[in-house]
Amino acid sequence: MTLRQKIAREALAARHEMVRNGELLREDEFRKRLRLSISRLKGMVASGSVFAIEVDKVEYFPSLLATPSIDRKKLYSICRVLGPAPESCRLSYLKSRHANLGGISPMVALQDDRSYRLLRRMARAYAAEWWRTSVTIYTGCHLAEPFDVEPIVKAVDEGDPRVNLWKRAAGAILSGGYIYPPGPYVHADVASVFVTLHPAGQGKATVEARVEIRVDDDMVHAFVVCGEAPGYELDAIPVDGNGGIVDTVLRTITAARAHEESLGLR
Incomplete structure (x- = not known):
């Protein structure tokens, strides 16, 4: 036994x-x-x-x-x-x-x-304490989390899964609870972001959202997929050309939340 x-x-x-x-x-x-x-x-x-x-x-x-x-x-x-x-x-x-x-x-x-x-x-x-939300950022375009590529950064925070996923995602990055490496972070013209919900113990994690990011001339173009719902493209988002990828992701997360709230989706 x-x-x-x-x-x-x-x-x-x-x-x-x-x-x-x-x-x-x-x-x-x-x-x-x-x-x-x-x-x-x-x-x-x-x-x-x-x-x-x-x-x-x-x-x-x-x-x-x-x-x-x-x-x-x-x-x-x-x-x-x-x-x-x-x-x-x-x-x-x-x-x-x-x-x-x-x-x-x-x-x-x-x-x-x-x-x-x-x-x-x-x-x-x-x-x-029973749930954690992680935000993992990779360079390049990936439809699923790659096993052979090290992420640029991974941030994790505990939080109620009933809270809006974009609020939890931003909280994971900003809380300072766990973020590795600690920075500074490089600029990336193309990146993939995965927001994942993890139950405590041995439960199966769920990818709640995937965001494809492309930066051109200090403007972010992002395509967002949440679960099984159809993906959507955000309006272009201005960013600081001297900022790193984490700042770019935070701006994109904020825009995604505002977009979905404007449509009454969350």
């Missing part, structure tokens, strides 16, 4: 115990406690206000989400903030005490307005 298999078996055993002791409820019991219709519960799950944990291919809901003495409006708001984290980790976060909350649990923090405001900030930071 591998270590991963052992951990998975122990986690399943813990979930079985939670079902036995009532910490996890079947859907019908959960709906009964909250007096919810099936459609209302589906809507709450879709919004992230509540969440389910699978045990033996059956979905169970944490009983603490139906606690009658808690301000459930605040609780469900925190659940939505925690949305990027795996369901089991959301439950663990809600149940556990945290030093950055003053040694209390989120369920206790809900009872005080000041603690609740702190909880929202800390929960947002916790949720962001």
Whole structure:
């Protein structure tokens, strides 16, 4: 048995115990406690206000989400903030005490307005730890990330995947969290940029956007492809001829975000 298999078996055993002791409820019991219709519960799950944990291919809901003495409006708001984290980790976060909350649990923090405001900030930071956005820049034109070419620069930052991808991409470059090499950066007349979303652990990364950049006479011409959507060409963008490729990419990212927002795409 591998270590991963052992951990998975122990986690399943813990979930079985939670079902036995009532910490996890079947859907019908959960709906009964909250007096919810099936459609209302589906809507709450879709919004992230509540969440389910699978045990033996059956979905169970944490009983603490139906606690009658808690301000459930605040609780469900925190659940939505925690949305990027795996369901089991959301439950663990809600149940556990945290030093950055003053040694209390989120369920206790809900009872005080000041603690609740702190909880929202800390929960947002916790949720962001589960996803990273990377921006990788290569010289030349590439339809996919090349394995035989070193990037000019790669920047990575943690962030909520629900945030606009261009905002996350700019944040990865500007945050200073991880960027290699640190610069200064060369000028490049032709470059390819890949914006990739990485889940924590061994999950598969997803290329969210590819940008082809060509610089002519201090003007940037960029073609943008986001996921499976048709690509589009941006209007020419003026750049400083003395600036490096990172500055060029930042200007292009800003233009792409403005373009999509003007069309109501994001």
